[in-house]
Every structure is written in C-alpha cells, then in structure tokens.
Amino acid sequence: MSGAGDRTVLAVEGLDVGTGHTPLLRDVTFSIARGERVGLIGESGSGKSLTALAVMGLLGEGLHARGDVRLSGRTPATRNLLEVGEREMARLRGDAVTMVFQEPMTALNPTMRVGAQVTEVMRIHGTRDTAGARARAVELLDQVGLPDPAHLARSYPHELSGGQRQRVVLAIALANDPALLICDEPTTALDVTVQATVLDLVVRGVQERDAAMLFITHDLAVVATVCERVLVMYGGRIVEAGPVGEVFADPRHRYTQGLIGASDLAGERGRRQRAALPTIQGTVPPAGRFPDGCVFRSRCAHATDECATLPGWTPRREGDGPGQGSAPGEVGRAAGYACFHPAGGAA
C-alpha cells in the first residue's frame, strides 16, 4: 500500500448485488478516505440505499452480494466484509461503522429511554463500563445540541420532536467514534430549519473524529453543502464521480447534467423564470428493467447505437487513469464518468 492509501477507510470494488435473476447493483466501485465526506446521489430506485446496506452487511433475504468491500477501522482492512460471518459484522456495526437512517422514530426503541439507548451501544461493544457509558451518553447528547441532556436522557423517543430524535440517533452513531459514518437521507423527514442544524451537527461530528462519511441523499443542494466528493448513481451503477465543485459545475454524464437541470428551480440568475424547467424524459424504470449497455440510454436525448454497449470509465482529467487514483481500490475512479457522449468539459 502507498502512503496515501493508509488513509483509506472504505474501499468498495466491483460490488454486484442482485436477487436470483435481477441485478440491482453492478460493478459499484469507490473508496472513502479518513476525514473525507462523500455524497451518493440519485433518484429512488438507483441503488443508493442498497449500496449502504451491502456495506453494512444488512442485505435482505434473497439478495446476494459479490465483489470486495474492505473497511479499515481500528484493525486494518485485511478481510472482505462480504465474506465475514454475521457475528463479526455485528461487532463492526455500531462500532467501526455506524449508520443514521431517514426515519428517526423507527431507528429508536420506543420502549427504552433515549439515554439508555446511547449507553447501550457503548456497553455492547465494550468501549466503556456502565458508569463511564452513562456519563459519556450525557456528553454526547450535549454535543448534538440537545437542551438539558441529563434530564432529556430520561425521556422516551415519543416525547421528543423529530429533530430531537434524529440528534439522539446521531449521538448513538457517534458514541463509539466510528471510522465510517453512513447517513441515509438523514434530514429528508425534517423541517428545513431543523435540517440546517442537523447537517451542521453531522459535519461537526465526523470532522471532530476525522471519520469518513458516506452521505446518501436525493437532494443535490444538500450534498453540495455537506460533501467534498460526490458519486452519482443511476440504474444500480455509479455513472459519474468527482469533487462536488467539478461535478456540479461541469457535469460530464448526461444523467448528472439532467439531474442538475431539473433541480435548478432558481434558474441561472438566481430568480424565478417563467421558462419551463429542463426535464429528463420518462421515468426511472423499475428494478431489473434498466437497458443493457448504458443504463441511462432509454431516457437520454443523446443516446446512439453505440450506447447499447457498456461505456467504459473515462477519467475526468488525463493522468487520472487506472492505477493513478490517490488510494488503492479506487482503480482510477475517483473522478470520471461512464458516457459515450459526455456533456461539458469546456474547461
């Protein structure tokens, strides 16, 4: 491993997930370094959540994963997580890798006081003794901005607002100082003012721990606010990846371009225009119904016969070729796209 590679926390290579005959994720490859915040965007059915569940070892029954997933937390990434048993995965979850879900009510145990739920995750993983965990739980609740944390620790989830519950979930996720925090639409169910506060707490929480973060959302503006790098997913494949500033300012894949156009309600001049919004034709096909070759070609205005074959990965800049990525496992896919008829690139 190179020196830079030592900072890699998560390396996913050639991840395929599917049921018996329906492929759902294909050749998903990316890596996240320590302290790096990476966004995963796409519409519903693109495979974002499935990617997170595969990494966590939480795929539902009947789903099979192939490929290579390595996590270096407290121990180096010697084993493919897709091959380790459930017991070992259970030891990693909640400790080296933790997750914040969209719906905070279903993520918490309704019959247990919230302080005890924060304490539990430290006791299960043996990171603190009982007294230490209790004290630490109050500290954590304080860090996520909950008022009067010692008192609030004695509340049940139903006594809290949605925003407060999501802060509790975040406190649980941060309790064992994870190497990797996965957030799946953590603020989608929250009001916009609460979202702003929770996003701030999430970023602060991972920054303080120098943790890696994978942030899943359909909201491009949220990704641009929170993340440094972005992966664009469609039809179970990563179709474009790169630094947020580059991908959003100069999208290369036609899907990324369409997505940005369709979400740009403010318009070029920062104010509403009566002109119609750019749209992507049609709708996202159901799982397993994406076309062969380029997954986007059935909705793409630029598609040609060539797109019936799978487009290879083109690095955004020359010199970013295979093997030139900043970390092993990236296989040069840190910044690039898979499209025969790319947009932009004028720079």
Add this chain to the structure above:
Amino acid sequence: MVRAVRDVSLSVGRGERFGVVGESGSGKSTLLRLICGLDRPTSGEVLVEGRSIGDQPARRLVWLRQRLQLVFQDPMSSLDPRMRVHDIIAEPLVSQGIGGDHAARVGELLGRVGLDPEAARRYPHQFSGGQRQRISVARALAPDPDILVMDEPVSALDVSVRAQVLNLVDEIVDGLDLTLVFVSHDLSVVRHVCDRVAVMSSGEVVETGETERLFAEPGHDYTRSLVAAIPDLRAALAGRSAEDLARGVGPAS
C-alpha cells in the same frame, strides 16, 4: 382549546398563483382544509367568489366543488386502487351530475396532462408516481374549475419527475386561466411556482408578500431564518457550509 390556525386574514385574487409555506405544525394543512370546505372554522369565514363556505353543510357545497378542486401530496393514497383511471377522472362529473360524453372528456383531460388516452383503461398501480400525479391533476380539472388547490403536489416525487409535474402545473394554470393556491413546505418550489406567498408559523400568517421581495428582503425573523436555512446548489459551490446554514437559522430549534 388548541388553536391550529389563529386570526388568519388573506385574500387571493383571480388568476393569482398564491403560495402557502410553513414547516410541520404551522397550520398550513388546516388552512387548506378550511379553504376547501373540508373543515369548519371555529370563528371567522372563508369566502370563495364572494360566497361563504364556512356555515354550509357539505351537501350544499356542490357549487364549490365545481369551482375549486384539490390535488393531494400522495398520488397513491388519493387514487382509489380499485377504480380504473377513466372512472377516477370521471368521478367528479358523476358526483356533480355533469352530463355529456364522459369518455371524450376523460380522453381530452388525459391528453392535457400528457398521458396516453389508452391510460383510461388501466389501474393506478400500473403507473409511476409522476404519472399518478398527472391523473390526480386530470381528475381535478374534470369539472372545469376556476381554482386549483394543491397540497404538496411534488413532495413525494423524484427530482426529474418533479420538474415535469411543475412544468405541467405551469402549463395548465396559464392555459386554463386558473387561480392557484399552492401549499408546500419547500420554499424553493413555492418560489418557482408562485407570485405571492404567505408564510405560516404556529398557526399564524407571519408574513405575506410578493415572492421575490419576500425572498430578497424577508421582513419577519421567522421568514428570514426559513430563507437562510434552504440549501442552495450555487451558494454551496460558492462555499456556503452546513455551519453557515445553521448559523442563519439561529439558536437550535
């Protein structure tokens, strides 16, 4: 007594695109139900085209249903899964005793919302979320209303489909000279759609104004924090961080 909506006074002019924004619990859905005659105000009145709707029983509101129609957020739960699309769209015509060739009218409406006439024979579950929302719009347009009330009509949709439905709303409101009341928690969407906006918080309208003015110079503290909290792609690329967003909102809520 719990007051869901308090001392709200506002008026919407003919042909106007009026937005109501607020966070959960702000009272915007209650206000919408009052406007549509689905709930009764404890005190005060709602006038539609000069006629009061507050003190009349539902069966006396047929005239209102003809003039004012509603589109809901979730197109799955607002379309009867056991009815064919034709029957769903024709239902307002049937219930209001509007005669004529329903099949032709349904075909015309399907075309208007960008669906194939063949869709009339199918069931809601055979359509995607965006297509279902088009069916909801077609149903709302069936009795040829003057006023269209939409409750979070794009909140359940993907971004690319949201753009299609917003364009459709634009088209029909302009094309049919409708008055639009558009309720949403999403300020960016309201900004795109509406000429004038009322901002609600804790059951009260804290500010009303021309959309652009309200965004550029919010007059009320609450509006200011709401506007400051909206993540924006361009602002983010220019360096606005999550910390900046949170700072704009002020002390933890």
